[in-house]
């Protein structure tokens with residue numbers, strides 16, 4: 398039977414905030430700490446600040462009851478037995494993970510330890526980080542018996558973060574002390590013992606059957622490597638299918654058929670075989686680079702990861718070539734861009750391939766009118782509005798009189814465009830789809846010249862007037 402535990406989560410971003418809310422949902426008492434005063438004030442006022450399903454309702458339910466927000470790490474350290482570190486570990490100029498935020502938090506925690514604490518490293522970090530945290534705490538004068546450091550990597554995806562946290566495939570606990578491992582087991586017991594899933598109001602998982610997840614206990618070093626290896630492997634899968642999609646284009650084959658044929662082999666599986674414009678986001682690019690760098694520093698040849706990165710960069714350039722091959726010259730062309738976030742269902746634009754592509758198009762002299770359902774505010778901070786870069790308030794406004802429409806993010810609503818209306822709105826009926834959201838035959842029937850990834854290109858040979866939508870056009874995919 399699970400019981401309520403006092404937990405502190407340091408860092409209230411995509412991972413920390415979701416973890417805090419989910420721990421509360423699992424029945425624990427949580428103090429959520431951040432050193433950004435404005436963020437703490439917004440959270441105290443009920444604003445989640447990020448676009449994530451279920452988060453607003455959980456914040457509403459638990460703020461002032463099971464979750465408290467503060468900038469005061471001393472108070473949190475004092476009151477809680479487990480302190481989760483969920484601050485950023487961005488990529489430094491050399492490719493390594495910048496661990497200075499983790500170190501700062503560890504030193505600060507050390508200054509306030511007066512009774513036994515378990516410090517849980519949740520940020521994604523290279524192997525040996527837990528050992529360094531331990532040293533930093535000891536150097537700050539804390540006796541070794543007063544604390545343990547545990548690695549508990551997080552595998553949630555943005556957009557489905559809450560559901561992923563509550564329905565994980567596995568929970569990894571890297572602990573070199575049984576006392577610390579027991580506390581982590583107690584924290585996750587509502588999931589591993591299945592009690593949470595019996596609640597009538599339990600949040601459903603994206604695709605799981607809600608079978609209780611296994612808790613895998615490992616050494617701290619193994620846990621650290623599990624996280625980096627997982628992200629690197631997923632990135633590798635994406636680069637693999639992107640390379641295959643290029644081969645399909647050269648051979649006039651269809652990558653969707655190929656991906657299905659590969660994915661039906663249960664040893665390979667169908668997931669993460671969607672070709673596109675390359676992976677992005679705050680994690681895959683930095684984690685592949687950090688893992689490569691760790692291997693290099695340890696004298697291990699892992700050049701496979703450099704190839705993964707090379708294919709990923711190439712995929713964006715390839716998309717740009719497609720735009721050029723559809724429009725010939727780019728200077729002065731007006732392009733409608735759908736999607737700025739690094740993937741659908743998030744407002745996150747960190748390392749977004751869509752943003753990279755817009756920057757490339759602007760550098761080529763195109764003008765861009767972009768629309769994204771959630772990421773425009775963040776995008777505008779990076780790509781300020783100008784005569785060349787405009788933001789539209791809806792899809793129609795973006796498409797109006799554009800020379801072509803580019804689909805760069807797989808938002809569900811971009812897969813449901815009114816194709817007749819779109820054909821009439823665009824200056825030329827040209828769609829270049831970086832996410833394969835449409836069936837090429839349907840696009841042909843609707844009069845479009847349609848280019849996608851790893852599938853045959855459909856080119857209308859007749860003029861703009863003749864490519865107006867036929868009245869008996871087929872239905873959308």
Ligand SMILES: NC(=O)C1=CN([C@@H]2O[C@H](COP(=O)(O)OP(=O)(O)OC[C@H]3O[C@@H](n4cnc5c(N)ncnc54)[C@H](O)[C@@H]3O)[C@@H](O)[C@H]2O)C=CC1
Nearest residue numbers: 408409410411412431432433483484485486520521551555
């Ligand atoms: N975003 C994601 O989907 C996932 C991220 N991760 C990993 O989790 C870690 C955190 O990532 P995000 O949540 O995306 O980062 P984020 O940038 O959204 O949030 C980090 C938060 O930490 C706060 N912070 C920094 N220094 C602090 C300090 N000294 N005291 C208190 N708060 C401090 C920042 O103000 C910020 O709110 C990274 O290592 C990332 O690789 C792991 C799984 C998924």
Ligand SMILES: O=C(O)[C@H]1O[C@H](OP(=O)(O)OP(=O)(O)OC[C@H]2O[C@@H](n3ccc(=O)[nH]c3=O)[C@H](O)[C@@H]2O)[C@H](O)[C@@H](O)[C@@H]1O
Nearest residue numbers: 551552553554555635669670671673676677678680739740
């Ligand atoms: O460590 C992390 O931060 C997280 O990184 C990813 O999650 P996330 O970055 O939220 O997004 P994904 O859904 O994995 O997509 C990453 C990128 O790959 C692209 N992608 C994904 C899948 C695919 O088949 N093809 C493809 O191009 C997406 O468009 C996106 O740009 C992992 O999926 C999570 O397990 C992990 O916890």
